[in-house]
Amino acid sequence: MNTEFLQQLGLSLHNAGTFTGLQSTTSGENILSYSPVNGALIGAVTQTTREEYEQVIQTAQAAFKIWREVPAPKRGEIVRQYGDLLRQYKDPLGRLVSYEMGKSLQEGWGEVQEMIDICDFAVGQSRQLYGLTMHSERPHHRMYEQWHPLGIVGIISAFNFPVAVWSWNAMIALVCGDVCVWKPSEKAPLCGVACQLLFQKVLQANHLPEGIVSLINGDYRVGEWMTHDTRIPLISATGSTRMGKVVGQAVAARLGRSLLELGGNNAIIITPSADLNIVLTGALFGAVGTAGQRCTSTRRLIIHESIYDTVKEKLARAYGQLRIGNPLEESNHVGPLIDQHAVQQYLNALQEIKREGGRMVVEGGVLEGPGYESGCYVKPCVAEARPDMAIVQNETFAPILYLLKYKDIDEAIAIQNGVPQGLSSAIMTNDLREAEKFLSVAGSDCGIANVNIGTSGAEIGGAFGGEKETGGGRESGSDAWKAYMRRQTNTINYSKTVPLAQGIRFDL
Secondary structure (H helix, E strand, O other), X not given: OOOHHHHHOOOOOOOOOOEEOOEEOOOOOEEEEEOOOOOOEEEEEEOOOHHHHHHHHHHHHHHHHHHOOOOHHHHHHHHHHHHHHHHHOHHHHHHHHHHHHOOOHHHHHHHHHHHHHHHHHHHXXXXXXXXXXXXXXXXXXXXXXXXXXXXXXXXXXXXXOOOHHHHHHHHXXXXXXXXXXXXXXXXXXXHHHHHHHHHHHXXXXXXXXXXXXXXXXXXXXXXXXXXXOOOOOEEEEEOOHHHHHHHHHHHHHOOOEEEEEOOOOEEEEEOOOOOHHHHHHHHHHHHHHHHHOOOOOEEEEEEEOOOHHHHHHHHHHHHOOOOEOOOOOOOOOEOOOOOXXXXXXXXXXXXXXXXXXXXXXXXXXXXXXXXXXXXXXXOOEEEEOOOOOHHHHOOOOOOEEEEEEEOOHHHHHHHHHOOOEEOEEEEEXXXXXXXXXXXXXXXXXXXXXXXXXXXXXXXXXXXXXXXXXXXXXXEOOOOHHHHHEEEEEEEEEOOOOOOOHHHOOOOO
């Protein structure tokens, strides 16, 4: 396979290195990155040592003292320059995302575009870090609230969005005046190195400290250093609910802040009035996009009994038209799972579906033969199931879709809400009452609720995140910037006396 895009990003084949600030690590302990596309070794990065980690944090602390003094609109200018650089490197970086992670090339390019979009969003945000003024009950007093940066923001990202999730956090944190230390997934480390190399170009061109943006590579041990480190006031972590509970407990134990984006078990309710053409497009992309490895992937279709058989038949025909193969070939819809462990989890789920009495509508399995040598390509599958099945209650990070039947809208919403996760949800309907009920306080309990679009494909203008076991975090959009800052209330007395609040007297 032509890997010229690696060289365009400054990555040397089989020896990419990893970077803490601007320094390459020297641990000698390698993390190998294999492409799920063809099983080839792409490159190796070195595990960050404890000593190097300490150096990174100290460098970041020093950089913060400089960066926080830079006016917010000037910080936005640095982010703008990074966005422009991403525009130049959108093609090679998108190809690297596709090759290292396995998502389709369209999605790889789309992920880099999402980075560009969040840069644009953050630039505007840099002039909108508004405070609040209020009237004091004491005469000749003025009160207001202002926001200050936290310091170091630790970012732990997952393999399925190896560059976008970092940018959601980092670009907003940077305009807020924070500095960032990033631990990318050890399953897609080269994407992180490429983003770091590109940001270094901007820092160097503007004569700014290297520690404003740093990258450390490693396994769970590096993550543990970060989550227990009191010098990092905020940890933003994306991953499984199991991982999030560990991170959340560790950060809470030191009274730090955590921003958690965890698992999803997302559903689309399909009503009798739904436009089935919209249903098929939304459900299909939601279920098989990124080979079902999105936190917003559609896992469940909750279908009204009157149209259940029709939807099932149309869906089965649509699945038969899917093209599975090399994701860098634009004609293919579905690429591989990330690795053999993910394949085994997929196979375990298929066994559990049958054990619990589910019935396969579209059979699954691992693909073999030419083009599938990596062993990571699987068939997207569809199963009829019941809402109370254990496998339906849990998230399997694979292209498995469950069909569930309902009688009325109240039952449909109850099924939708009847899982531990609460990230994304959708309803397909042309009935205004059903749509409004779904969006009401008695409707979806998820952080994202859509009408006539699928569960996947959120825009950066809206706050992204979920409830319940999804973690409660919000990234991008709206006032999510407040998560990366600390609020301070100020009172100024410009009188010649010191009156106390609540009318308290303290005379000497």
